[in-house]
Amino acid sequence: MKPFTVLSLLATGVLAAGPPSGFRCLCTYGQSCWPNASEFSQLQSQVSQPLIHPLPAASACYPASDPSGNCTDVIENWTDGVWRSSIPGAMQTPNFETFMFKNGTIDSCYLNTTLTGTCGQGGVPVIGVDVRSVADVQAAVNFAVNHTLKLVVKNTGHDYMGRSAARGSFVVWTHNMKNITYEPTFVPQGAPANETYDAVTLGAGVQWYEAYDAVNLHGRMMVGGASAGGSVGAAGGWLAGGGHSALAPSYGLGVDNAVEITVVLSTGEYLTVNNHQHSDLFWALRGGGGSTYGIVTSVTYRTYPSLPVQLYMFKANITNSSVAQELVGELMHYQTQFTDDGWGGYGELSNASLSFSYMAPNMTNEAVIATTQAWINYTQTLEPQGVTTINLYRTFPSWYEWYQYLFSTGVQNGINGQITSRLLSRDTLENKYKEVAEVLVDCQGLFNMIGGGKVNQIDPNSAGLNPAWRKAVVETMCGVSWPDGTPSKEIEGMLDQLKSWIKSMYDVTPNDGAYVNEASLFEIDWQQTFFGSHYGTLKGIKDKYDPYKLFVVHEGVGSEEWNKDLICRL
Known part of the structure; x- marks a missing residue:
């Protein structure tokens, strides 16, 4: 599609008129400023699909919901990310569908209907546009700007900081733009x-x-x-x-x-x-x-x-907890060698095991053995200390077949939780791997070998990405989770534990940064942690291209100019 110009937008009336002069606060549902039925009807006439009225994922299980709702379908698919992404009000991490008031009361719609007996809207937007075209997006944006609405943009709902939801908001749902x-x-x-x-x-x-x-x-x-x-x-x-x-x-x-x-x-x-x-x-x-x-x-x-892919899977069962920290530390120490040899992949820790699945495109069988042998030799020295290991290799004719084998099925969503991440630089992995291992073993964390190699060879200023990525080899993650119905005091206690891990890892790696897509609302010095030295430039670009200050999210560039609820400008 040929891009519109400002002049053509003015001519067609698509260009937003802009918010009222000097506006300070955004409008949310229930306020007198909220658009009336006639105004929403006018928006309806400008978009290709019926306006959506999102509901929390479990709403079909409540008597007050639409009788066509299918609770059995909800129960069967609760942890299915593809299913959740098809529902405008569902978040992949359901706690972001809820809303906690200052007094600790939680407005929610739990799958277990006996917990509250009612289905609350929580933090789910109340109305929005199911956009299918650029024109739909423009109409929605224009409406939100001219009515100074609190706007959120939602695609699949994969967001560990809850930026796909906001209580009383208007949503632009991009999920069905499938070209x-x-x-x-x-x-x-x-x-x-x-x-x-x-x-x-x-x-x-x-x-x-x-x-x-x-x-x-x-x-x-x-x-x-x-x-x-x-x-x-x-x-x-x-x-x-x-x-x-x-x-x-x-x-x-x-x-x-x-x-x-x-x-x-x-x-x-x-x-x-x-x-x-x-x-x-x-x-x-x-x-x-x-x-x-x-x-x-x-x-x-x-x-x-498409290239052939080598798979290397490793698992260690650990019966002696005192050796776990040493094993994890040495694996962190080995990561630079692995990634420089062409491996990438994912790993996790539990109380009694360490496992990872690494892959390398177009690697010979000889190279597979050569690049993993030192690690295998090391882990075998730990056998007398209660560590048993399994090493598996497999060749796939194509990357796609590797992906289908590992990721085409399975579930990992529908769980309440928050996480924190840290990017580990080469310097950290060389000199602080023992300290990093102590935090990881304590939190039973995850690690992604998705840096190093080509990532480190590219100019740090080639994109707005945090420059810390260009020194990073591994991303580590810690997290907490809780069942539906957990009282706010207990949730706050878990979040305090998360904050403790954040501080511990930050103290060990103060210059390493974090991945903004897999992080928490409690990261220390978030501007530096997420965006590094690029923050000032990003802020200038934000001000240039979003003059109406429509797009504001937690820990997003420019959000420091807003109050905690991101409703009123400071």
């Missing part, structure tokens, strides 16, 4: 004709399982996320946070593989941005945080020839 176009000779707009890419353009609602299926049909693969069922959005917040992948050590992060982005601004203007036009916004959209500069409607990514 996929493969172009083996893609030329970015404004680029010379000889600048071509073998690329795929994904609509904002495309999820990774859909993207991988599509490019595989053309014998291609691409840098992307991995989650059980592939429900994470491929052209939304994943890229806005940086976009890590098991393929990143070989091909770079998501931000390094995006060649063009289309976006609707708060003014209503629709832009196509790349390295040749609006390059500053293109820079910011690649790692500068989601729902901050505009609403992305599509992303064009490089693709690569």
